[in-house]
Amino acid sequence: MNFNFLTPISDAVLAHNELTAQQALGKKIKVHSRQNGIPDLENVQMAIIGVQENRNDVNYIGARINFDSIRKTLYALFPGNWHTTLADLGDIEPGETVEDTYFAIRTAISVLVEKKIIPIVLGGSQDLTYANYRAYDSLLPMVNIVSVDTNFDLGDANLPIKNNSYVGKVIVEEPYNLFNYSTIGYQTYFNSQEEIDLIEKLYFEAYRLGEISGDISRVEPLMRDAHIVSVDLKSVRASEVSDNQKYSPNGFSGKEICAISRYAGISNKVSSFGIYEYQGSKNDSASSMLIAQMIWYFIEGVNCRVKDDDFNNENHYQKYNVLVEDDELIFYKSLKTGRWWIEIPFLPNVNNKLKKHTLLPCMHSDYVHATQGEIPERWYKAYRKNSF
Secondary structure, eight states, rough: OOOEEEOOOHHHHHEEEEEETTTSSTTEEOOOOOTTTTTOOOOOEEEEEEEETTTTTTTTOOOOOOOOHHHHHHHHHHSSOOOOOOOEEEOOOOOHHHHHHHHHHHHHHHHHHHOOOEEEEEEESTTTHHHHHHHTTTTOOOOEEEEEEESOEEEEEEETOOOHHHHHHHHHHOOOOOOEEEEEOOOOGGGGGHHHHHHTTTEEEEHHHHHHHHHHGGHHHHHTOOSSEEEEEEGBOOOGGGGGGOOOOOSBHHHHHHHHHHHHHHHOOOOEEEEEOOOOOOSHHHHHHHHHHHHHHHHHHHHTTOOOOOOSGGGEEEEEEETTTTEEEEEETTTTHHHTEEOOOOOTTTTTTSSEEEEEEHHHHHHHHHHOOOOOHHHHHHHHHHTT
């Protein structure tokens, strides 16, 4: 595949990489350089792509994005005990129009995902998630998106797409491939009641900042079911980032956003991971370091993946049947990892999106609550959505 729309990594980054320790990550990454061109992607499991597109940012004033400081910081970190190979394919520069950039993103992501390579996208404005989602049109019949964000970004789907309204386009535009959309870390005062009600009405999932900060492990089953993960850096509290990046005094801590990134990596389903709304500045060391560490933790997570969702072999799992009111809930627990799933029944005679029984990742606490007569909210929403 010809990736001729990708520009190589700058000489400044490559020169800086020469000065890093021999064991540093930058010495082990296959890089797209001016001298050697795009690296061979044989045996590559993950590939970084920068997208310098932010013209659909509602606050766009002509500023260009540069990812050099993030790359310098990332390349200088030491890898963990990893078995995966990483490539950095350089940047997609803004096209003649934003649609041209979207086309380049769609092309790059669909090719990489088809090759079983996970793209790690550095953005630009978060509307690029729409182009990422459209890359799956020819890959999967149904797609789950998890967005780590202060806002739902629903907006008015009849208006031109912006970084605060791209989700509306994802929902209403054909082909309809979206099965579930989850927002992690939303803050109520940034969202209208109408948007909150609409998320509820569509049986999508929304978790407030306080809910997740109180128990970060709640992110794990959500990520286990996601194909696309999109992180808005505005979800990180202002004290953790550089001046240009500051948005709200409330948000995830650096430790929490790195834990979320690791959960995304551990998920066997996540096949693209994006970090968006990067606002570079001269004194940028805090933001660059945080983003580099988020990428590091995502890669770490991918290296810790365990295939534990094979339910054909009865020696690999335990099955639990729980009667709640008139519903029989069926839980599965992996004996390899201790992770839990709940079965969503197939509904015949309904125009549903599932063609068979499907398993929804859940937590042990969902099983415990079911034994006490409570139907898990995730199961209820998935069941209702499937009944449309």
